[in-house]
Amino acid sequence: MNSNNPERTYFLIKKSKVQSLLNNLYNEYKLFVPVEEEEVVDFRRYEVDGNFTLEFTNTLLPPKGLFLPQQETLFTFNYERDISIEEKIEVSRRIIVGIRPCDSKSLTILDEVFKDVNEDVYYLQKRNNTLLIGLGCTNPQIYCFCSSLEIDPGKDISVDIFLTDLEDSYLVSVNTERGQLLIKDFPEYFEKAGEDEITRALEIQSPAREGFSVGFDKKDTEVFMDVEKIFEHPVWEELAETCLGCGICTYLCSTCHCFDITDELTKNEGRRFRCWDSCQFFSFTNMASGHNPRPDRKERIRQRFMHKLSYFVSRYGCIACVGCGRCLKYCPVDIDITRVIGTITNE
Amino acid sequence: MKNQSYVELTNILKQKIDRLLSEKIVDYMIVYEKGSLWFKTRPKMIRKQTDMEKVIWNRYCQFNLSTFLKSLSGKDENIGIIAKKCDLGSIVELIKNNQIKKENLYILQVACDGVINWQKLENLLGTKVAKAIEVEEDSPNLVIKMPERNIEVLKNDCLPDKCLICDFQPSPYANDFLTIVDEKIEDIKEIKSQPLPNLEPLDNMSYEERLGYWLKHFSRCMRCYACRNVCPVCYCSTCMFDGQEGLWISKESKTSDNYVYHLTRAFHVATLCVECGECQRVCPVNIPLMKLNSKLAKEISDTFGYQAGLLIDDLSPFKTYCQEDPDEFK
Amino acid sequence: MEIVAFCCQWCSYAGADLAGTSRLKYPADIRIIKIPCSSRINPTFILKALSKGVDGVMVAGCHPGDCHYATGNYFTRRRLTILKRLLEFSGINPERLQLYWISAAEGGKFAESVRDMVSRLERLQDKPFPRNPGISL
Ligand code: SF4
Ligand code: SF4
Ligand code: SF4
Ligand code: SF4
Ligand code: SF4
Ligand code: FES
Numbered sequence: 164m165n166s167n168n169p170e171r172t173y174f175l176i177k178k179s180k181v182q183s184l185l186n187n188l189y190n191e192y193k194l195f196v197p198v199e200e201e202e203v204v205d206f207r208r209y210e211v212d213g214n215f216t217l218e219f220t221n222t223l224l225p226p227k228g229l230f231l232p233q234q235e236t237l238f239t240f241n242y243e244r245d246i247s248i249e250e251k252i253e254v255s256r257r258i259i260v261g262i263r264p265c266d267s268k269s270l271t272i273l274d275e276v277f278k279d280v281n282e283d284v285y286y287l288q289k290r291n292n293t294l295l296i297g298l299g300c301t302n303p304q305i306y307c308f309c310s311s312l313e314i315d316p317g318k319d320i321s322v323d324i325f326l327t328d329l330e331d332s333y334l335v336s337v338n339t340e341r342g343q344l345l346i347k348d349f350p351e352y353f354e355k356a357g358e359d360e361i362t363r364a365l366e367i368q369s370p371a372r373e374g375f376s377v378g379f380d381k382k383d384t385e386v387f388m389d390v391e392k393i394f395e396h397p398v399w400e401e402l403a404e405t406c407l408g409c410g411i412c413t414y415l416c417s418t419c420h421c422f423d424i425t426d427e428l429t430k431n432e433g434r435r436f437r438c439w440d441s442c443q444f445f446s447f448t449n450m451a452s453g454h455n456p457r458p459d460r461k462e463r464i465r466q467r468f469m470h471k472l473s474y475f476v477s478r479y480g481c482i483a484c485v486g487c488g489r490c491l492k493y494c495p496v497d498i499d500i501t502r503v504i505g506t507i508t509n510e
Numbered sequence: 511m512k513n514q515s516y517v518e519l520t521n522i523l524k525q526k527i528d529r530l531l532s533e534k535i536v537d538y539m540i541v542y543e544k545g546s547l548w549f550k551t552r553p554k555m556i557r558k559q560t561d562m563e564k565v566i567w568n569r570y571c572q573f574n575l576s577t578f579l580k581s582l583s584g585k586d587e588n589i590g591i592i593a594k595k596c597d598l599g600s601i602v603e604l605i606k607n608n609q610i611k612k613e614n615l616y617i618l619q620v621a622c623d624g625v626i627n628w629q630k631l632e633n634l635l636g637t638k639v640a641k642a643i644e645v646e647e648d649s650p651n652l653v654i655k656m657p658e659r660n661i662e663v664l665k666n667d668c669l670p671d672k673c674l675i676c677d678f679q680p681s682p683y684a685n686d687f688l689t690i691v692d693e694k695i696e697d698i699k700e701i702k703s704q705p706l707p708n709l710e711p712l713d714n715m716s717y718e719e720r721l722g723y724w725l726k727h728f729s730r731c732m733r734c735y736a737c738r739n740v741c742p743v744c745y746c747s748t749c750m751f752d753g754q755e756g757l758w759i760s761k762e763s764k765t766s767d768n769y770v771y772h773l774t775r776a777f778h779v780a781t782l783c784v785e786c787g788e789c790q791r792v793c794p795v796n797i798p799l800m801k802l803n804s805k806l807a808k809e810i811s812d813t814f815g816y817q818a819g820l821l822i823d824d825l826s827p828f829k830t831y832c833q834e835d836p837d838e839f840k
Numbered sequence: 841m842e843i844v845a846f847c848c849q850w851c852s853y854a855g856a857d858l859a860g861t862s863r864l865k866y867p868a869d870i871r872i873i874k875i876p877c878s879s880r881i882n883p884t885f886i887l888k889a890l891s892k893g894v895d896g897v898m899v900a901g902c903h904p905g906d907c908h909y910a911t912g913n914y915f916t917r918r919r920l921t922i923l924k925r926l927l928e929f930s931g932i933n934p935e936r937l938q939l940y941w942i943s944a945a946e947g948g949k950f951a952e953s954v955r956d957m958v959s960r961l962e963r964l965q966d967k968p969f970p971r972n973p974g975i976s977l
Contacts, residue, residue, distance in 0.1 A: 201727075201730075201795075201796050202633060202796060203730075203795060203796055220637060223794060223795065224732075233732060233762075233763060234762040234763065234764070302637040303637075303640070304637065304640065305547055305637075305639055305640035306547075374640075376547060376640060377546055377547070404554075404555045404578075405552065405553045405554065405555070405578070407577075407736065407739040407740055408739055409734050409735050409736035409739045409740070409792075410732070410733070410734035410735060410736070411734045411736050411792075411794055414732050414734050415794060423761055425760070425761055425762075427760070436762060438761050438762045438763070439732075440761075441734075444735075444752075445752065446752060491546065493792075493794045495573070495736055495740050495791075495792040496552050496553055496573070497545040497546060497550050497551070497552035498552070499545075499546040501546070502546055709929075712929065713929075715931075716966070717928075717931050717932065717933050717966040718931065718966055718967065719931070720929070720930065720931030721930065721931025721932065721969070722931070723931070724930050724931055725931075725970075750882075750884065758884055758888065759888075766891040766892070766969065767891070769887070769891050769930070769969070770884060770887045770888050770891050773883070773887050773926060773927075773930055774883055774884045774887060776926065777883045777922075777923060777926060778883075780922060780926075802926070802929070802930075805925070805926065805929045806922065806925075806926060809922055809925040809926070810922060813921060813922065814918075827918060828915070828918060828919060831911060831914035831915055831917070831918055832914075833904065833905070833914070835914065835917055835918060835921075836921065837904070837917060838921065838924075839917065839920075839938065839939035839940065839941065840940055840941065840953070840956075
């Protein structure tokens with residue numbers, strides 16, 4: 164997270180030097196870079212001279228998994244004679260390279276949740292230890308609609324360092340002190356950027372700012388604040404008819420953050436772990452008594468949209484969606500948040 | 511098929527559905543409607559004739575609608591459904607396994623010579639897909655119209671495997687078959703080489719390599735259960751992996767538990783799986799699930815001479831036995 | 841070596857009892873789980889055991905024709921024949937799953953079956969399912 168916002172400074176790094184920089188960073192940090200495997204790009208641990216790509220649209224899985232892993236051991240315990248508990252908190256310094264503006268925004272949204280009344284040390288430690296190197300979008304996907312949520316695909320000041328693709332090099336915009344320290348440690352890789360490169364970067368990014376295929380007017384989402392009116396809207400019934408109740412839209416969502424906590428025991432030892440859960444599953448709200456307050460797909464799909472567009476807004480003041488388009492791309496029955504908003508507001 | 515043929519077929523389809531609804535032959539109709547993007551469609555149930563203009567039939571209608579015929583228990587409604595040749599297999603299995611009664615079903619089969627898999631198309635076009643406007647067929651190619659210039663891709667490269675071995679013929683179980691007389695449906699079958707997917711490379715691996723291959727894939731599974739939920743013949747009302755009582759697999763998506771899940775899933779639908787490919791298509795992390803299904807289908811056909819989805823009166827080999835069955839045990 | 845043995849309660853489990861009361865020796869590598877009939881076996885039982893890294897799973901039931909429920913074991917035979925092919929395809933040597941027909945009177949055959957299972961497993965070159973295949977990132 165940003166400690167402060169000093170004067171922004173600009174540098175250039177040659178694309179050909181990136182691998183060598185990564186190799187150097189590897190000695191001091193746990194590095195996560197986008198890697199392509201089986202036609203899918205995802206963040207993976209970087210090893211010296213390992214594969215990585217910065218020519219991708221976006222990762223399949225959002226980077227939330229690096230802060231809220233799909234499964235995470237919270238602590239282990241042992242009760243041989245006395246009870247002993249060992250907490251598992253990730254303390255290593257980490258860097259994520261190539262995070263897109265929508266996804267870095269999603270982290271600031273998740274921060275709200277995890278530093279709410281109860282501070283979640285597992286998440287927050289990782290956030291504090293992790294330096295983010297963002298990457299501007301020049302070629303958005305057909306599914307992206309970040310601009311509907313007032314996110315600029317070409318500029319991101321919430322990351323420590325932000326890269327803009329200038330064909331044979333990257334413009335490096337440094338937003339934070341942490342970012343500046345990193346640049347200082349490796350002066351041999353960076354040269355000062357001139358005015359014309361900065362202007363060129365703006366030009367290159369501009370196509371990304373226009374021409375989204377899907378989207379909505381952010382003002383339109385205000386109707387969702389009228390919970391009573393929207394709650395019984397016929398659209399939920401209609402969506403429930405085809406929704407399969409799978410976990411794709413919530414697991415792939417940049418901002419979904421629900422988890423379940425379980426203990427696993429063998430003889431005298433055990434561990435407590437948490438793992439992702441989804442409001443689209445029947446078991447999510449099923450109670451020990453057998454009663455389920457969200458018994459059908461209708462209530463569950465409504466929960467997803469209402470949480471993002473209404474409940475989250477009343478609690479934290481922002482929509483829990485960053486327009487990354489993952490749910491829209493991968494939903495097997497093409498349930499599309501932009502269309503849902505459109506259906507409701509067009510009446 | 512030409513774009514024009516799809517338009518004509520859609521018009522005929524609308525007339526037919528209009529009659530089915532107005533004469534109350536069906537209570538509702540499961541159809542396709544236009545999706546959010548030009549190469550997507552989505553399933554839709556229509557009950558009112560006023561919804562008729564939403565009905566669409568085009569080469570992006572990949573979804574196997576018969577998955578909405580499962581878990582209907584208790585509801586005694588007459589349902590109409592649009593089915594491609596390949597969707598008829600799973601409908602046959604659902605009828606055979608008493609999930610739905612044939613007399614409650616009106617099956618409207620439409621002529622199909624292959625549906626486009628948007629993921630394959632997207633992989634071919636990359637971000638260019640965002641600019642494309644329309645696709646026209648110019649056999650054996652598809653012409654993708656862009657603002658500046660057109661791109662040609664081989665149609666077969668955009669089709670799911672199942673279309674390469676499909677015979678396009680009317681099914682004896684369809685109540686109606688919609689086709690256009692003057693359209694010559696291209697015979698893509700000529701190009702098919704052998705049954706797909708090709709399992710040979712896997713068959714030739716050592717045990718260790720093969721287990722490694724699968725565990726690598728299963729380690730990516732995030733247990734979203736889309737593959738299970740989309741499957742038309744995976745029809746248990748409560749899945750053993752969702753049940754309250756026994757936690758067969760941890761909620762954590764551990765690779766070893768993913769292995770248990772995937773092999774169980776494949777085995778549970780063995781004898782039912784009609785290889786429609788839906789599970790693999792919806793998997794966001796590209797796990798080659800069809801290889802498991804096809805392997806089982808092949809073993810079952812080799813051992814018991816049975817193929818799922820052909821005849822309603824066939825008995826599933828797991829529901830019967832024969833004293834003289836092969837016995838490799840002691 | 842670790843072997844999980846699922847024994848049908850009417851024949852094979854009684855056979856194991858007889859092996860015990862007759863003081864027959866057999867390798868101590870097996871853990872017996874009693875099941876009502878060999879056809880109670882759900883493939884998940886076998887897969888779960890194998891995925892925990894055990895060396896082998898044996899399923900034992902009444903001889904074909906003698907199932908207490910008349911025909912259960914005929915179904916078992918069909919299912920496990922196919923399951924073995926699936927195991928093989930997934931990279932587990934199908935030898936790691938065996939089905940034996942053992943009646944209540946065959947204490948000797950029970951002991952012999954365990955020995956057979958152990959010696960088959962000892963001959964295998966490949967490894968069982970890894971104990972810690974890692975979890976996905
Ligand atoms: S709701 Fe959809 S578009 Fe919005 S952040 Fe989540 S996955 Fe991305
Ligand atoms: S939409 Fe559902 S899964 Fe996502 S954060 Fe809200 S309740 Fe959780
Ligand atoms: S991805 Fe689509 S089908 Fe799956 S739960 Fe979400 S909305 Fe429903
Ligand atoms: S398999 Fe046949 S009927 Fe099914 S989509 Fe392909 S061509 Fe059409
Ligand atoms: S669809 Fe893919 S990721 Fe989801 S449970 Fe199935 S195999 Fe796993
Ligand atoms: S009761 Fe022994 S096999 Fe069925």
